[in-house]
Amino acid sequence: MGALENPKDRLRYWKPLPLHVQLWVEVSLLIAFGLIMVYSASSIPALKKFSDSSYYLKRELFCIAIGFSLMFTLSRVPYRSFKKYSGPLMLTMLAMLTVVLIPGVGVKINHARRWLRVGPLHIQPAEYAKVVWVLFLSSALVRKQERIKQPRVSFWPYLILCGVFCVLLLKEPDFGTVFMFVLLMVIMMAVTGVPFRCFFLMAPFGAFAFYRMVFRVPYRLKRWEAFLNPWVDPLYSGYQLIQGWIAVGSGGLWGKGLGAGQEKLLYLPESYTDFILAVIGEELGFLGILLTCVLFLFLFLTGLGISRDAPDYFGSTLAMGLTMLISLEALLNMGVVLGLVPTKGTALPFISYGGSAFVASCIAAGMLLSIAGSCEKRADNFD
Numbered sequence: 001m002g003a004l005e006n007p008k009d010r011l012r013y014w015k016p017l018p019l020h021v022q023l024w025v026e027v028s029l030l031i032a033f034g035l036i037m038v039y040s041a042s043s044i045p046a047l048k049k050f051s052d053s054s055y056y057l058k059r060e061l062f063c064i065a066i067g068f069s070l071m072f073t074l075s076r077v078p079y080r081s082f083k084k085y086s087g088p089l090m091l092t093m094l095a096m097l098t099v100v101l102i103p104g105v106g107v108k109i110n111h112a113r114r115w116l117r118v119g120p121l122h123i124q125p126a127e128y129a130k131v132v133w134v135l136f137l138s139s140a141l142v143r144k145q146e147r148i149k150q151p152r153v154s155f156w157p158y159l160i161l162c163g164v165f166c167v168l169l170l171k172e173p174d175f176g177t178v179f180m181f182v183l184l185m186v187i188m189m190a191v192t193g194v195p196f197r198c199f200f201l202m203a204p205f206g207a208f209a210f211y212r213m214v215f216r217v218p219y220r221l222k223r224w225e226a227f228l229n230p231w232v233d234p235l236y237s238g239y240q241l242i243q244g245w246i247a248v249g250s251g252g253l254w255g256k257g258l259g260a261g262q263e264k265l266l267y268l269p270e271s272y273t274d275f276i277l278a279v280i281g282e283e284l285g286f287l288g289i290l291l292t293c294v295l296f297l298f299l300f301l302t303g304l305g306i307s308r309d310a311p312d313y314f315g316s317t318l319a320m321g322l323t324m325l326i327s328l329e330a331l332l333n334m335g336v337v338l339g340l341v342p343t344k345g346t347a348l349p350f351i352s353y354g355g356s357a358f359v360a361s362c363i364a365a366g367m368l369l370s371i372a373g374s375c376e377k378r379a380d381n382f383d
Helices: 007-011 019-050 055-075 079-099 125-143 156-171 175-192 196-214 218-228 239-251 276-309 313-337 355-380
Strands: 106-109 112-118 121-123
Touching (some): 019 055, 019 276, 019 355, 079 125, 079 313, 079 355, 112 125, 125 175, 125 313, 125 355, 175 313, 276 313, 276 355, 313 355
Antiparallel strands (some): 106 112
16 A cells, blocks of 8 residues: 555556546535535525525535635645644644533533534534544554554554543534544554454444443434334434435435425424435435435545555555545435434535534545645656
């Protein structure tokens, strides 16, 4: 991984454009598509709540301006310089996830204390913590490659650190981010060569923790039961999933037409955030959902290409982690809307309305673009 004899020969096999250009195009298409769908899905809720149908559109444009600026800036920074900031950034994230739990400091919305108020903005530290977690693991595991087979060096310290983060996240509570933290850790440890026996040792503890976090917490248990059969409680725990199914099913193959959806008329909760895929399905039909999946598939393949052709092992590992972060979040969101996984508040990257989640995805894309630019420079050296 990341050690090709001649990257240009291998890249010519499948890429229609240079990797960094491909990534720019894919991310830009997702953002443009998301902007259209956010306006379509949010105009009625915005009109009812703020008497301005474009309220959420204006805020999304502001987030896009910030996200694009950060993405462009990071794409111009040599990715190797990210490594030296991984430790300080981890400490910063730990501090922010602790501060957000303090009453009067952290902002509580819908029974969850996940946000910090910075002027008119609400910042959700957990979204940025996922990107920093990938960066930190990439830097630490690559640095310890010579002793990667020793669990006391490559496994237990990071498992303990992950546990600390998970405890803080569960206090918010944010079970979805806990799941992503653990999954990203397992994936990155697997690709860097941590012995598989470590994962087998972790499995019983993971199963017990899952049982305690889901089946011993009443509201999560209701979500689980609604996932298995939403019709048990169709007016409460199963309501959102049922409305999402109605939206997707009523769209058919071609959809009702852009802007013609009915579920967004205050029937479907979170229609412009977590369940925006349901609005896509209703208005653009199966083909709209297929288009969304294809765009994310292309982004995933481009990310794998960047990981494969990165100039060094750190770049390769970091690109893999960032690609998996974006792709898994997209997959999880789609699974929730389609009823394939239990309902969880996860944004669809680059498409859902939401400041911190959107900006964090742009930061991840900017770091990927930095690695992609190095891939192209390296390939040019073989001319």
